Amino acid sequence: MTIVAIVVVLAGAIFFAGYQLMKKADTFVLGEGCTITVPAGTLDLDLEQSQVAATIAAVAARRKLPKQALEIAYITAIQESKMTNISFGDRDSVGIFQQRPSQGWGTVKQIMDPVYSTRRFFAALEKVDGYLDMSLHDAAQAVQRSADGGAYADHRRSAEILATAFRGDQPRAVHCWYPPKESPPPPQDAAAKKEFNRARGASREDWLKATWFVTHAPVYGLRQVVHDGYVWSASAGQDGWQPVKEG
Known part of the structure; x- marks a missing residue:
């Protein structure tokens, strides 16, 4: 069962939505965190x-x-x-x-x-x-x-x-995972955009923007971030960015 209260489309074809209620528990056996991967190396935060x-x-x-x-x-x-x-x-x-x-x-x-x-x-x-x-x-x-x-x-x-x-120099460099909440709050898409704009202002750096929303997804109850043919999903655990499936 999926609860999607709202879908918001942003400049650069980035969008996000509310939490998915039913998720596979084994996806989250490693708790929560983020992995950053670029040619120079990998960091876990x-x-x-x-x-x-x-x-x-x-x-x-x-x-x-x-x-x-x-x-x-x-x-x-x-x-x-x-x-x-x-x-x-x-x-x-x-x-x-x-x-x-x-x-x-x-x-x-x-x-x-x-x-x-x-x-x-x-x-x-x-x-x-x-x-x-x-x-x-x-x-x-x-x-x-x-x-x-x-x-x-x-x-x-x-x-x-x-x-x-x-900075967004390396596409899909950041992905995060975290356990789902039993009673997730409604998605706060407007609040998320407001906070991003407070930090960045009007933005054309689309991967910078996509990365910001991924890292702040648990704060604002966001389920997905989609950009440039790839999707990050809260329900995917450590799988990270995946190609958008057609059809």
């Missing part, structure tokens, strides 16, 4: 990390920043918070970049909003003279002024993989 990664990429795209800027943001978020939106840290640091209210980054509530904190990070990065000529870790350190700036360098390979995938 949890759902929150993937959602944060997608949001950072969307904000970077909105600001028309180069891939290098996105990689700088990723090595910073990985080092500072393991790319999770934590409400604690050294002294008064909070959020994905461990920004401090006492240092003028914003209120705790503002910094705990990943869109806001990412905007503030990139605004600070763009003020660093010649940051594109620096190493990734030196640029990150120029923004963060961390006690151990060299630690950022450990995450360069992960940042390259994430940037390639979440």
